[in-house]
Amino acid sequence: MWGNVLVATDGSERSAKAVERALEIAEKEGAKVTLMAVAYYARDDLEEMPFNIQGKLEAQAQKALTEAKALFDAKGIAVKTVLETGLVPANNIIRRAEEDKHDLIIMGSTGITGLKRFLLGSTASKVVAHAPCSVAVIR
Numbered sequence: 001m002w003g004n005v006l007v008a009t010d011g012s013e014r015s016a017k018a019v020e021r022a023l024e025i026a027e028k029e030g031a032k033v034t035l036m037a038v039a040y041y042a043r044d045d046l047e048e049m050p051f052n053i054q055g056k057l058e059a060q061a062q063k064a065l066t067e068a069k070a071l072f073d074a075k076g077i078a079v080k081t082v083l084e085t086g087l088v089p090a091n092n093i094i095r096r097a098e099e100d101k102h103d104l105i106i107m108g109s110t111g112i113t114g115l116k117r118f119l120l121g122s123t124a125s126k127v128v129a130h131a132p133c134s135v136a137v138i139r
Contacts, residue, residue, distance in 0.1 A: 002031045006102040008093050008127070009037055011064030014108025018138040019068040022106050026077050031104075034080040035068045036096055037061035038089035058085065090126035098132045105135045 007022040009015040025031045039061035041054070065081045072079040086092040097105050109124050128135045 001029050002104045003029075004100065004102045005031045005033045005104045005106060006093070006097050006100070007033060007035050007068070008089070008105065008107040008123075009035055009064045009068045010108075011037075011060065011067065012108055012110070014110055014138060015064070016068075016108075018106045018108045018136075019071060021136065021138055023071055023075065023077070025104075025106075026072070026079070027075065032080075033072070033077075034082055034096075034100065034102070035065055035072075036082045036084070036093065037065045038092045039083065039085045040089065041085040041087050054085075058083070088126075090123045090130070093123070093127050094130050094132070103133050105131055105133060107135070107137060109137050109139045 002025055005022050005025055007018055009019055019035065022031075022033050026033050039058040061083055065083060069079055069081055082096065084092045084096070093105065093107070096102070105127060107124055107127060124137050128137065
C-alpha cells in the first residue's frame, strides 16, 4: 500500500497515464498524491531564445498541473500541486521525493521533447537510478 505518492507530469501522453495511475491508487488505497511539474529553466541557455520563453515554459508546466488536478477534482479527491523550475528536472523530482518523504514516484517513460519541455526519457532513467523510494515508470 502506498501512502505518499509523487507524480511527475509534463502534459505528455505518457505522463497523463502516470496521473491516471496515481488517481487509481488514491481511490483504491487512500494515498496522498502530489502532482509535480518542472518548468525547464531556460533564462541563461541560449541568447537567441525569445525574451519571454521562461514565462511560456512555466505556463506550459502550470497547464499540465491544472489538467492533472482537474481529474482529481472531478472525483472529489484532494491533491497537492507543485510547480518548480530547474535545469535538470530529475534533480527537482528526486529532491522533492526526499524532502516530502514520498514512498512512490510515478512518471511517464518519456515526456515532451525539445526546448519546450525537458522531461525526457533520460529524466525517468535518472530518477529510477537515484530516487530515495520506489519508482513506477508508465509506458
